[in-house]
Amino acid sequence: MHIHKYEKWWLTFGISSLVLFLVVVGFSAFHYGSHPPSAKVYVDPERVDEIAPFNNPGVHKVEGKDWDYEVVFVASAFYYNPPEIEVPLGSTVKFIATTKDVVHGFQAAGTNINMILEPGYVSEYITTVDKAGEYLILCNEYCGVGHSSMTSMLKVVE
């Protein structure tokens, strides 16, 4: 099939840009480990409250791990437990969350912390909190009539 000369230039430029873009995204993902939250950890959605770590939601200091704190959240219609957390500025935090009922979101507005919580699955994300402030945690996956009142608060303190 004959392709016009300008079209060849256009496609060469376009496809090269695409390849470069994918290399950047892939390099950042596989070399620096910057992947979206993709944990493969399972939990019985009807026994969440009995199973560790969800039997003890909140902020836990940990030693000997790549992160300083583990923050455990349990979501259910239309609450997060705990309703507020505080972590020190500059610490590396592992967020661990699940849901007891329907699918919920877990997003700290204005940050990259953004996960879907599904019954039966544990969602995890590790990040360094490098900016002090109060970040609203909210549900961003429709869960029912109280969806927009489902909140918690992440406080990053000096």
Added chain:
Amino acid sequence: MATVAERAKDLVKVDRRDGKLALAHIYVAFIALAIGGLCGLLQTLVRSGTFTLPWGIGYYQILTVHGVLLGLVLTTYFIFGFQIAAVSRTSGTLTDKQRMLGWVGFWVMTIGTIASATMVLLNQASVLYTFYAPLQAHWIFYAGLALVIVGSWIGGAGQIGKYIEWRKANPGQSSPLLTFMVVVNLSMWIVCSLGVAVEVLFQLLPWSLGWVDKVDVLLSRTLFWYFGHPLVYFWLLPAYMVWYVVIPKVIGGKIFSDALARLSFMLFLLFSIPVGFHHQLVEPGISSFWKFLQVVLTLMVVIPSLLTAFSMFATFEIRGRALGGKGILGWFKKLPWGDARFLVPFIGMAAFIPAGAGGIINASHQMNQLVHNTIWVTGHFHLTVATTVVLTFFGAAYWLIPHLTGRVLTKQMNKLAIIQAIVWAFGMSIMSGAMHIVGLFGAPRRSDFSTYGGSAQAAEWIPYQIAQAVGGTILFIGIVLVLYIVANLLWFAPKGETEFPVGEISENAEKTPMALENWKIWLTICIALILFAYTVPVIDMIQNAPPGSKGFKLW
């Protein structure tokens, strides 16, 4: 100068009986636009914090109506109406059997739509148009959806039947371009809707009827998005048909290349389906390797998009220069800006530039975390489907409806159509622009008005929500205008002949390679890519599935 034979071709009319079938679909589409558009207006008003819905109507109820009617009903019905007319126009009048399939499909889809819509209106199915389990709607809602899908297969079979008949009657020849494109779109639709059919028939329906207690949530979402992303290309490809085949004729030019048009459609078939994980990037239970692989496959659609952009602008420039346009951009001024059939879809095309850029951001693996489920995404698809696709459909309606009703688009209506498109573009810039910006701040999509417990961040979002209501109100004026024009074209416009514009291939274009019409090759690659992208992660999902979920009704 056009030869007598070419003039005769221009006057080919869609058979009246096929036209009636096409019009039936178009009626439903515009009824859906009226109701769904009103719901959209109400949503933006509620979310501005200044308006409360009367009579105990829920925000999520109208949100469901808006999504189902505009995302599923308006699009599918308009597309089927357009495709039936396109096949009949380019491959000849449907046989009685093909037309009968069209009518059976129409009624099965319509009964399904009414059944589902009734459950939504009774507040038995406020689950939004993505109906994510374990929120559990009334079983009739799911049964209705199943009928819509099955109906679309029956109606689609009628259109494909005509193509098969044409190929048999004309061995060794390239099929009419428009019919070929219709068949690519339907092939994609059938392959992808198998996913949602399995979800609805084997997971949600038995579960909502109480025959089984539990549902596998991740599997249901995966089946949904196996369907959900090709769905958006199912909306887009008919717009591309108008751009590739109709617009060149409207501006008085020729189709740049038949082969490139077919190649680009086939690439859409390949790269539309094995990509659903890019809607599930922040979900647990799917390994990041498979997510990244589908991200790469997703972004392959950049290639047919670039082909399309090139072809369109090549057609425009060749035509503009033939009309005496000089210099680098002189040709651009020569295009028929006063013709609604050109200008309205052109505005849609222009909107696709920011829309496509936003889409690349959404699909980009870790970058998705910043915008996932924020109202940025709503802003994105109000540019893609609600501007690019919808304005192209409006532009097509302005010749398609009068062609089918034996009327003409008057000068006044043409002018009103141009005003409509400008109103739309203006309103959408405000609404979608505000959604994009405030989405980056973290404001969520699909959420009722809320101050989020007096959060300072959420307070900053409110001015943008007011801007959305302003944009939404302007858009609603746009809907009233288009409904007025459509009503005029259906019942009141002067009688006369309107052309169904079908472009000729440029004499400079190369002969189309027959390999582009070898379905064995393309469908094999299509299915191989799907198996490649989905087999391992889906087996993993099933083998490692946690206990399933019982249903919840939380609205």
